[in-house]
Amino acid sequence: MTGTGIGAPVRRKEDQRFITGAGRYTDDLSRPGQAHAYFLRSPHAHAKILSIDTAAARAMPGVVAILTGDDLAADKIGGLICGWMIHSKDGSPMKAGPHPALAQGKVRYVGDHVAVVIADTYAQARDAAEAIEVAYEVLPAVVDARAAQKAGAPQVHDVADDNTVFRWHLGDKASTDAAFARAAHVTKIDLVNNRLVPNPMEPRAAVGEYDPGNESYTLFTTSQNPHVARLVLSAFIGVAPEHKLRVIAPDVGGGFGSKIFIYAEETVCVWAARKVGRPVRWTSDRTEAFLSDAHGRDHATHAELAMDENGKIIGLRAQTIANLGAYLSTFSSSVPTYLYAPLLSGSYDIPAIYAEVDGVYTNTAPVDAYRGAGRPEATFVVERLVEVAARELGMDPAKFRKRNYVKRFPHQTPVIMTYDAGDYGASMDKALELADYKGFSRRKRESARRGKLRGIGFSSYIEACGIAPSQAVGSLGAGVGLWESAEVRVNPTGSIEVLTGSHSHGQGHETTFAQLVCDRLGVPIENVIIVHGDTDKVQFGMGTYGSRSGAVGMSAIAKAIDKVIVKGKKVAAHVLEAAEADIEFKDGKFTVAGTDRGVGFADVALQAYIAHKFSGQDLEPGLKEGAFYDPTNFTFPAGVHICELEIDPDTGVTTIERWTAVDDFGVIINPMIVEGQVHGGIAQGVGQALHEGAIYDESGQLVTASFMDYRMPRAADLPSFQVGMTVTPCPSNPLGIKGCGEAGAIAAPAAVMNAITDALGHEDIAMPATPQAVWRAAQKNAAMRVAAE
Amino acid sequence: MYAFTYHKPSSVRQAAAMLAKNEDAKLLAGGHTLLPTMKQRLASPSALIDLGAMPELKGIERKGRSVVIGAMTRHGEVAESAVVREAIPGLAELAELIGDPHVRHRGTIGGSVANNDPSADYPAALLALDATVITNKRKIAADEFFQGLFVTALEEGEIVTKVSFPVAQKAAYAKFRNPASRYALAGVFVAKRGSDVRVAVTGASENGVFRWTAAEEALKARFTAKSLEGMAPSPDGMIGDIHADSAYRAHLVGVMARRAVQAATSR
């Protein structure tokens, strides 16, 4: 194979246009006659809307229209949906309150959409919005999920008593309780998984357009899954029929999950475009992004781990309260349930697990999937528990983990998952070596000499990716199937267009997917282009999230390529005047087995289209094949991350000194891109552990609504990472790929917090471990030392 | 942002005349405070008078025992100035700690001083070095210039033209950055000139930049970090926010003061 096939560190084809400013993002589009939308948002976390007076605003210069929830209702536009049904323990369906794209009677969080002003310019729309008079009856608000469940708390939605959307559980309570009853040691912890604001570099944007001639709509939007957006907007919200709605997600500058969902703004842009007879565009500013992009995480968990007298884990139980925000976002109900609790076995052989999860409404922005989605939360619980347990038992945390690892595959956990392949011990051994674990105590002494506290922390994560097979997720409540589609179009010149239902918004698909084509068809990488993100070009697709594009999206492409080869052999048989069964395809060439007679791939493509060598009755002309691919199982990337850090007890500043990541992502298509994904993931995980945290005050105002207060991770916060790989190919897809997009963000928080608590000598610190929090904890550490002396 | 008119006069005199004519006009220097405030619609000047085209406001000069810096000098220029590095290295180091490269290449010393943000860095240097603010009307000693949160001695229509820093024997700045914004969460500038020692603290107090006299007295006795061991100002009156409550801030002032003295004595 050439240097551009599977396994080659090919430079990203798309970067040339991105780094030269030639990318085409939604906000770069300019449509003839376009008008600008500005959303008037609620300044209150919870209020009744008594009246909205738009008279003065309508008279302002440039105003085209002002629309409210009443107009939506009059046009029978449905509410936004949550596409994953969760049933409570008692069998009752989750209690989903209404979620109109523009508020109807009530606002439920700061940033909730009250009205939209459409005007000739953005400034005019914004000016007019200031002239809208809204009479609110402000209601008490609740922002903390635990507080929201207490008696007397303000009720966010009438349908949900105690603000509780569901009381869900997974696993066998009786056998788990029995394991705890006979345990030699039980470790208990309380954890908060802090709320995060996704902050992709490109804020959300939408342009809606209506063509009265064809009665058809086009939506350009910042989406990770344009087909799902089209399906939801047509089948559920009802703004346009599916076949008359084209959704285009052009270049998208990062998503991290926040662009999976179907939001109010794009819904309104499509709907309003027809109403005003002009394209309607909206681009979020950064403040709006903080307020209204779906946030991530926000769990409070009590967890316990039971061990027998040999330090073997025999049971785990967890109670989690998940803050879902003011409305159920598109996949919000699945994140703290099926994307979370099934991972509570971690990489360990735990015979009994029982988890209870309450999903709770509060007067905060909706919470949904954010890089890792449920799996970082699970890993944090498991890896903090395991670390604390090892310390309590006086065992080396690496040894304790190795003792409890799953060692035989396939392995059925008590919480749904069947782990198919892995070698966790190999990852741990490699990580220990790369991290020079043996030298740690020397480095710790050296730090102590400089007055610094050094700590080391492990995170031995596992995740479930692909979010498929469709039957499996359907049985768990998913409203859609989670397969993927692909079409491989070979042109007469032998160049190739690959249409994929995956969507690239930073992952490098234009490169990695092309590498697969090069590998299989032997064509130069320049001759391959990857087409995605347009529902008029790609028939259907499920989009990109859950580290699924490699395992599921590329598998669909591989399947289509196989069909192309089959067809190509038929064509070649005619060209070479040989029996089809005798044709072999290798290195871009069709040959007659056992002879030196052959024909190149491009020639076969041409022959397929000119169709001079075969009759149309024997063989259809053309060379184009499609495939839908649904895997046989989730994929299970796993690995070991080791964080070593130093704390300055005088200031509380934490410096990460060393980071070792040994991941098993199965077969790797492009090691450079995979490493990049690991780096970015670790940065985000470190951000969660040390820096980031969305804070609402008691009245429901978002205190961290700008970068002046919301602390993002920066390059200078991070050391150079030591990235190592182990490979056990994934048996559930033809390429052996497991997925790598979320691993870093899943692994990192526990590694950091385990290292901090190791350095401090006690467990009493929560994420984000800001300098202030670490300083306080270090004070306690000093006090403990004094007490001990 | 609301609509406004934009003017770019070529002399301070012209700018002053425009200001006098138009009450709602604002001077525009680097725009790094003013423009974000306007974008958020928290300020709505009817006119902006850009100070960017006046050679008289630019440049860094050594004048006898002082370093004189024009109001429109960017932070980056101060950080890189050979004159400043030679005469008052602590001042160049302070400028290098402001914001990020974008901010340092737009923000100006005049804008920073006129704005008197309680978390800005320069006010600490002016106060500790006993600098003089020179305006189109008069000279104002730093001790009189800074008068609390965003309040200065500047009068209506008065324009900062230069800041004059007397050279110190030993001077250094230590800054604990606000983790998110990178402004000072606790910034301490120490300067020793003869037997006089001045310690100015920014980022910490609810009243803006202030002189920490207890530390000054301790350092006058012996100019060494040890003299400040265990010292911190009272948390009363310190800013408390999500990044640092008042007790942590007060503690950090003590730590930064010791680090500043350490830096000043080790060059």
Ligand SMILES: Cc1cc2nc3c(=O)[nH]c(=O)nc-3n(C[C@H](O)[C@H](O)[C@H](O)COP(=O)(O)OP(=O)(O)OC[C@H]3O[C@@H](n4cnc5c(N)ncnc54)[C@H](O)[C@@H]3O)c2cc1C
């Ligand atoms: C992201 C970010 C990070 C920052 N970090 C820091 C930091 O770490 N430390 C720090 O100290 N600062 C920081 N700043 C502030 C910045 O460095 C500037 O000092 C500050 O914005 C003011 O300077 P300017 O030139 O931008 O003034 P402008 O924004 O143009 O003006 C500020 C105010 O001063 C007035 N003004 C300006 N020049 C004069 C003059 N010559 N005479 C009278 N009035 C005048 C203006 O009318 C206006 O009211 C940061 C800013 C940003 C945006």
